[in-house]
Amino acid sequence: MEELEGKLEFFQFLKPYQLQHEELATLCEETTKCLEPLKCPAAQEAIDVFEAACKNWELANSxxxxxxxxxYNALYYEKYRCAKDYDFLTKDLIKRREAFTYGQSCFQEIAQNECSETVSDxxxxxxxxxxxxxxxxxxxxxxxxxxxxxxxxMQCKPMSEDVRSRMKKLSFQTVKRGDPELISLLQLCNYTKECLKTNCVFGEDEFKSLSSDCQLIELADTDFIECIQKLANEKPKNLSWLECFKDHDFSTKDEAAKCALFKEQKGCVKVAMKAFCGDGAVKDFDRDAELLRSTFLCQNA
Known part of the structure; x- marks a missing residue:
């Protein structure tokens, strides 16, 4: 019994081909049979534990x-019409069981097309x-x-990948406040963040990384970014006395130059933004500038 317990405890960290299938299958069967005659609560509890563990091991090898x-990827991208009739992703486990029970044919249709023949069978x-x-x-x-x-x-993975894919297309030089795509992306990011938060398999670093992404998306819908766009597009001559306007171009595509604006020239940029756009643009300047610099502008500079 101790031998089986030890092996089952670590089975999920092994690749399927590393597991000794026949040996573990035999141990599962023999241990359960050994415990069955015992009627005490501890024995019955042990049977439940081992049966569940053996079932998990068998499925892991499938x-x-x-x-x-x-x-889950197919569900997220709505690739199959039948999936709309069943709430496979509900957190209510009773309703989820109903979805997988009544939606078995739908699940197997998806598995047949998306999974290997071995696991589909x-x-x-x-x-x-x-x-x-x-x-x-x-x-x-x-x-x-x-x-x-x-x-x-695993349910969180498709939306997490979608957030990062859509963020790569986000341009702080052209994004418009209130843009439906921007609002949609922010909603998705917050929903994904909640998904990660409520699942114990994700570490703190992964959650913090996504939280930073969400903050960056929020930043795109602020006076701060709108002002930077104005400075880049209009290039006001009445601010030419500022050092950051002499040697730096707000519309530059050079990563090192953009990084310098919110690093070495940060104080100058704040003065320029306040003078050109008003107090609203610099309300949270230090926080916004650091977020923009650390997560977007200065990664490769």
Missing amino acids: ELMPCMEHF YLKSPNYAKAVDVLCVNPNRTSCQSLFYELEG
């Missing part, structure tokens, strides 16, 4: 994880029921070492 990654009855149990039963562990938690976290 290539379920990459398949579910494709499945594996996820047909009765193995489908095992997968649904893993997806819909929270083991309530503090260690976060469970397929359930990994699969929960």
Whole structure:
């Protein structure tokens, strides 16, 4: 029993080909049979634990994880019409089970097209029921070492990748305040941040990184960025007495030069922005300038 417990504890860190399938399968079966005659609560609890662990191990070896990654990606990008009829992503585990139960044909249609033939065949009855149990039963562990938690976290991946993909197209020189695309991106970023926050598989660094992205998107919809755009486009001559207007061009595409504006020339830029755009543009200047500099302008400079 100790031998099985030790192996199962670490199975999820191994690649499928590293696992000794027959050995672990035999241990799972023999341990459960050994415990079955015992009627005490501790024995019954142990049976439940081992059955769940063995089920998780079996599913891990079925290539379920990459398949579910494709499945969640297909849901996010609405690639299949049938998926609109089932709430596969609900946090309500009872409703989620209903979605996977009544939407089995939809799930298997997606799996057949998006997953390997091996896992697609594996996820047909009765193995489908095992997968649904893993997806819909929270083991309530503090260690976060469970397929359930990994699969929960996987739901965040498509939207997280979408945020970063759309951010690459965001230009602070041309973005307009109130732009529907900008508002949509900000909503998505905040939704993704909440997804990461409520899933234990994501570390603090990943959450902080996405939070910075959201702050940067918020910054694009402020007087601060609008003023920078005006300075770059209009190049006011009445500010030519300022040093940052003599040697630096606000419309430059040179990364080092743009970085210098909000680093070495930061004080001068603040004076220029206040003089040209008013107090609103510099209300949170130090915070906004540091965010723009550290996360956008000076990464490669």
